[in-house]
Amino acid sequence: MADARFPLEDYFGFDVRPYSALVRFEAGDIILSEGEANDALFFLEQGRVKVSVTQPNGKVLIVSFIDAPAFLGELEFLGARELTNGVTAVLPCACWRIAGTRCRERILNDTTFLRKLCVMQGKRFVQNAEKSAQSQSYPLKARLAQFILQTAPDGVYREKHTEAAAYLGVTYRHYLYVLADFVDCGILEKTFQGYRIRDSEGLRSLSGMETLCRL
Amino acid sequence: MADARFPLEDYFGFDVRPYSALVRFEAGDIILSEGEANDALFFLEQGRVKVSVTQPNGKVLIVSFIDAPAFLGELEFLGARELTNGVTAVLPCACWRIAGTRCRERILNDTTFLRKLCVMQGKRFVQNAEKSAQSQSYPLKARLAQFILQTAPDGVYREKHTEAAAYLGVTYRHYLYVLADFVDCGILEKTFQGYRIRDSEGLRSLSGMETLCRL
DNA sequence: TGATGGGTATGAGAAATCTCATATATCATG
DNA sequence: CATGATATATGAGATTTCTCATACCCATCA
Numbered sequence: 289m290a291d292a293r294f295p296l297e298d299y300f301g302f303d304v305r306p307y308s309a310l311v312r313f314e315a316g317d318i319i320l321s322e323g324e325a326n327d328a329l330f331f332l333e334q335g336r337v338k339v340s341v342t343q344p345n346g347k348v349l350i351v352s353f354i355d356a357p358a359f360l361g362e363l364e365f366l367g368a369r370e371l372t373n374g375v376t377a378v379l380p381c382a383c384w385r386i387a388g389t390r391c392r393e394r395i396l397n398d399t400t401f402l403r404k405l406c407v408m409q410g411k412r413f414v415q416n417a418e419k420s421a422q423s424q425s426y427p428l429k430a431r432l433a434q435f436i437l438q439t440a441p442d443g444v445y446r447e448k449h450t451e452a453a454a455y456l457g458v459t460y461r462h463y464l465y466v467l468a469d470f471v472d473c474g475i476l477e478k479t480f481q482g483y484r485i486r487d488s489e490g491l492r493s494l495s496g497m498e499t500l501c502r503l
Numbered sequence: 504m505a506d507a508r509f510p511l512e513d514y515f516g517f518d519v520r521p522y523s524a525l526v527r528f529e530a531g532d533i534i535l536s537e538g539e540a541n542d543a544l545f546f547l548e549q550g551r552v553k554v555s556v557t558q559p560n561g562k563v564l565i566v567s568f569i570d571a572p573a574f575l576g577e578l579e580f581l582g583a584r585e586l587t588n589g590v591t592a593v594l595p596c597a598c599w600r601i602a603g604t605r606c607r608e609r610i611l612n613d614t615t616f617l618r619k620l621c622v623m624q625g626k627r628f629v630q631n632a633e634k635s636a637q638s639q640s641y642p643l644k645a646r647l648a649q650f651i652l653q654t655a656p657d658g659v660y661r662e663k664h665t666e667a668a669a670y671l672g673v674t675y676r677h678y679l680y681v682l683a684d685f686v687d688c689g690i691l692e693k694t695f696q697g698y699r700i701r702d703s704e705g706l707r708s709l710s711g712m713e714t715l716c717r718l
Numbered sequence: 719t720g721a722t723g724g725g726t727a728t729g730a731g732a733a734a735t736c737t738c739a740t741a742t743a744t745c746a747t748g
Numbered sequence: 749c750a751t752g753a754t755a756t757a758t759g760a761g762a763t764t765t766c767t768c769a770t771a772c773c774c775a776t777c778a
Contacts, residue, residue: 352632363629368622402617407583409624413631414578417567420635424672427734427766450755457639462735464757642736642764665725677765679727 295333296384301400307391308384313377315442320361322374327388329395330360335381338439340374340451348448350455352416353378353438362405366396379441428458428466434495436476437488446482510548511599516615522606523599528592530657535576537589542603544610545575550596553654555589555666563663565670567631568593568653577620581611594656643673643681649710651691652703661697 296304313319313335320326322342332354339351351373354360363369365388386395395401423431435456436445453463467483470476475490476483485491511519528534528550535541537557547569554566566588569575578584580603601610610616638646650671651660668678682698685691690705691698700706 349636351629351636362621363625366618366622366625368625396618397614399612399614399617402614402621403581403611406577406617406620406624407581409621409628410578410581410583413624413628416628417631417635420632420639421564421566421670421672424639429734448755449757455636457636458734459736460756461737461758465735468758644764663725664727673764674766675726676728676767680765683728 296331296386299331299401299404300395301398302394304386304391304395308386311383311385313381313383315377315379317377317381318374319377319381319383320372320375323371325370326361326364326372327392329362329365329386329388331384331386332356332358332360333382333384334379335377335383336379336438336441337381338376338378340376342374347454348451350451354412356381358408358412359405362409365392378439424457428456428462429469430495431456432463432466432470433491436470436483436485437491437495440482440485443485443488444479444482445476445485511546511601514546514616514619515610516613517609519601519606519610523601526598526600528596528598530592530594532592532596533589534592534596534598535587535590538586540585541576541579541587542607544577544580544601544603546599546601547571547573547575548597548599549594550592550598551594551653552596553591553593555591557589562669563589563666565666569627571596573623573627574620577624580607593654639672643671643677644684645710646671647678647681647685648706651685651698651700652706652710655697655700658700658703659694659697660691660700 294305296308319330319337322340334356336353336355337360338353340348341351342348360375360383361372364372388395423434435447435452439445439447449463449467450460453460456463467476471478471483473487473490475485475487475494477486478484509520511523534545534552537555549571551568551570552575553568555563556566557563575590575598576587579587603610638649650662650667654660654662664678664682665675668675671678682691686693686698688702688705690700690702690709692701693699
């Protein structure tokens, strides 16, 4: 798997290898703690992360999921924001940490990097807008099925129900109702450490709304 | 109103005045026709625009609304996309058109511009994500009230019902049902050329969900 | 002139979702 | 150990939203 090509090569106009360190995370690991002052730039080469933020009232809110390849912490690096959101690995992640102290100026003047970042952010925006627009029209049954597949790659769903319900934009009550449906259908099985996926095929078809699992 | 400062000054590292032309649009005017190959970069200095796209099935879909100040057509300009979406003025707009043919290279290597754009796109993304996340939890009555205020600054609501319903993520049927409610409440009045707003205060309070207008 | 299709409009019943109430379990903390 | 805060869990009834069915109006087009 060790490429001859350096994976960051395409994203910068100069050699960032001297300033970069590869960090690996397992699913569930915390990549960035919320509220830290962060001066490094991260590049997610492989994996998927979850971004979350704590609201004034203390509730934790899931903001979005981001798939590789993507930059993380770019707004802070550009000086457009002070504190980072919380970032957690959902899948095993390979992540490059580029220290800001030693090449910040150079990066901020690297047109290759800046153009790449503009394009990636623009596409992320368009993609996200389209996705959230279309997803809002599906009933929770479909959205939850998709959410479970996305957040439980190892076959066990462990998200906090309160946070998941808030992210999906529905009541906690209703969320639990649909989740219980999945258990009754035999799609999920409740265990001591989470909900085990027994029928991922069923989840997939539900998330596409082809078949129904009428109780 | 004629400033001494050139409004694009802060967004570029060189003088773009020679390449820029100010264009004004009235509410309803088409700024960019969909599907055109576009090589210019636009900067929206004042106003609000609506972005829409035609789907494969022929239906027109409202993608998003964008408020000044913002760049338009930046993805095409960066070469990340071929064809533009349709862009229509919602409010009277002041828009700078920067011809690509004569300074494209220079702009693509202007770190001031690129950094500005990265920051603006990043913020747009975060803002949009937060907004769509929270708005999805309000019932249509609130979202429609907000939508009407946003799209009918002159006091007359003229959006196509099919498109509006799709944008708001609800059925056409339900959309009409709630719209009829507003008319019954005396908030809107149906005229030959659209729905006239009779009680914008009522719309505002509905969009914030303070008061209810029980039928 | 008679189709045909899209936007508009309305009704009735079903399904999805919310609100409110209540109960248990868990966990940190004094 | 007691206490309060938070997550989990379930029930019942109200409200929102969807599906399906049916019209009407007004273009365009053969």
